[in-house]
Amino acid sequence: MTLESLRNDIDTLDDQLLALLNQRMELVRKVGELKRTTNTVIYRPEREKQILDRLHEQNNGLLNRPAIEAIFLEIFAVSRNLELPERIAYLGPEGTFTHQAAESRFGAMSTYMALPTIRSVFESVETGRVRFGVVPIENNQEGVVEEAIDLLLEKDLRIVAEIKIPVHFTFATQAENLADITHIYSKDIAFGQCSRFLNDYFDGLKAEMIPVESTSKAAKLASQQPYAAAICSGIAAKLFDVPVLFDNIEDSDLNRTRFLILAKDFVNQPSGHDKTTLIARLPNTQSPGVLAEFLQEFNNRNINLTKIESRPLRDGATFRYWFLLECEGHASDPDLHEILNHHSAEVKLLGSYVRVS
Ligand SMILES: C=C(O[C@@H]1C=C(C(=O)O)C=C[C@H]1O)C(=O)O
16 A cells, blocks of 8 residues: 555545544534523533433444543533533643643633633632632642642632543753752742652752742743753643653652532532532531441441541631542432431532543
C-alpha cells in the first residue's frame, strides 16, 4: 500500500466520521430540547460514564481506555456546548493542574475563567457567574487542600463530579547553574511532593523556597527573574517559556491530585458506581460515643466509609470539629438515605457522583 492510498482511505473514514458525528449532534440537540422542556440539567456525568464503560467493554480495536476517554470526553463536551454553552471557573492562572483537570472534562469549546483563589472559584459559582467551578481537593501523597475543604462547609455548593489526574512536576529556570539559583517558587503543597529532589540537589545551596498561590504563578515569576526557578507543570513552563532543567521531579510517580467539579444546584442520577460526600456537624462530640455511634450507623448498613476529615468549627476558643465524610454509594440508596434522614439536622449532603478509581 502506498502512502497516498492509505491517506485516501483515512480521508474516506474521516468523511464518514464527520457525517456520523453530525448525526450524533442532531440527536444531542433533541436531547437538549427535551431537557429544556422538562427543565433538567444538561451535564450528566453518570450517563457519560455509562457510554464510556459500554464502549470500553465492546472495544476490540487498537484504542485503549485512555484513548477512548480522551476522544469521547471531547465529543461529550462539544455536545453539551451545543445544548448550552458552558462557562467554567477554575483555580488559575492558565497552565495549572486545575486547568488541565477542567479541560479534561469540559473540552476545548467551553469558556474558561482562570481565577486567582479557590475562594473566588467558589464565589463565582455561588453568584452564578459560571455554571461550574473546578478546584483541587486533595493529593494522594500530601493530603487535603484545607481551604477547599473549609469552603465546602462555608458555601452552599454541590459536588457534580471528581477528576483524578497524575501530577508530574518539572523544574524550570533560566539559570545555567543550580548554584546560581536564589529563589525557588512553587505552591506550598508542591515543595512537599518534591522534597527528595530538593534535598538531593539543593542541600547546602543558598536557594530560598518561596510558596506562591499556584505552580503557574511560580513559572511566571521564574520567567521574569534570571536566578529564580519554578516547580511547575510542563504546560506552565511552556506557557511562560521557561527552560525545563529536570522533568518528573516528584517523590512518587503515583502522585495524583483529585479535583472537584462544583455547581450551585446539582443532582446526579445513580450510576451504580457512586460515591457520596457529606458534612457532619454532630452536637455534643465532647460526650463519649457520639462520633463512634454516628460512624457505626454506616457499618451497621454495610456502607463503606472511605474518608473522614476533621476540620475546626472555629466557634470561639473551643477545640471542636466538623467532619467531611465520604462513603461508597448514592444518597438515594435506601440505607444511605435512611442515615441522611435520621441525621437531617446535622448532616448536609454535598453530592453523590460517579466514583473514579
Ligand atoms: C446528550 C446528553 O447530554 C450530555 C451529553 C452527552 C453525550 O454527548 O452523549 C451525555 C450526557 C450529557 O452530559 C444526554 O444527557 O444524553
